[in-house]
Amino acid sequence: MKLKLDLHDIFNKGQEIDKALRGIIDEAVQKKAALVEIIPGKGSGALKKKVIRFLDQKEIKQLYHRVEKDGDNWGRLFVHFRHEAPAGRRGRGR
Numbered sequence: 819m820k821l822k823l824d825l826h827d828i829f830n831k832g833q834e835i836d837k838a839l840r841g842i843i844d845e846a847v848q849k850k851a852a853l854v855e856i857i858p859g860k861g862s863g864a865l866k867k868k869v870i871r872f873l874d875q876k877e878i879k880q881l882y883h884r885v886e887k888d889g890d891n892w893g894r895l896f897v898h899f900r901h902e903a904p905a906g907r908r909g910r911g912r
Contacts, residue, residue: 819851825858829865839872843897847881850901854882860893869895 823842828834839856846854858865872878873885873895881899888894 819849820853820855821846821851822855825865835868836872839869843878843881846899852899854897856895856897858893
């Protein structure tokens with residue numbers, strides 16, 4: 819499952835940006851999504867930096883696996899998640 823967050827409509831509303839970012843990360847964890855696509859847009863790059871600073875917060879960073887910057891579109895980021903397998907499902911080698 820992939821979730822998507824486009825920040826174009828709220829690019830100048832700091833608190834709404836943080837709320838939207840937290841919401842999409844929480845949704846990804848809850849739904850066990852493998853990927854969240856965040857679109858801060860190209861602009862001056864300030865919003866992308868804000869998103870990266872948000873993702874670098876200790877309490878947020880522990881929720882996801884890694885962040886990937888899109889090599890083809892620098893106005894887009896991908897946040898990858900790893901979700902634990904249910905107990906009893908590991909190491910059976912089938």
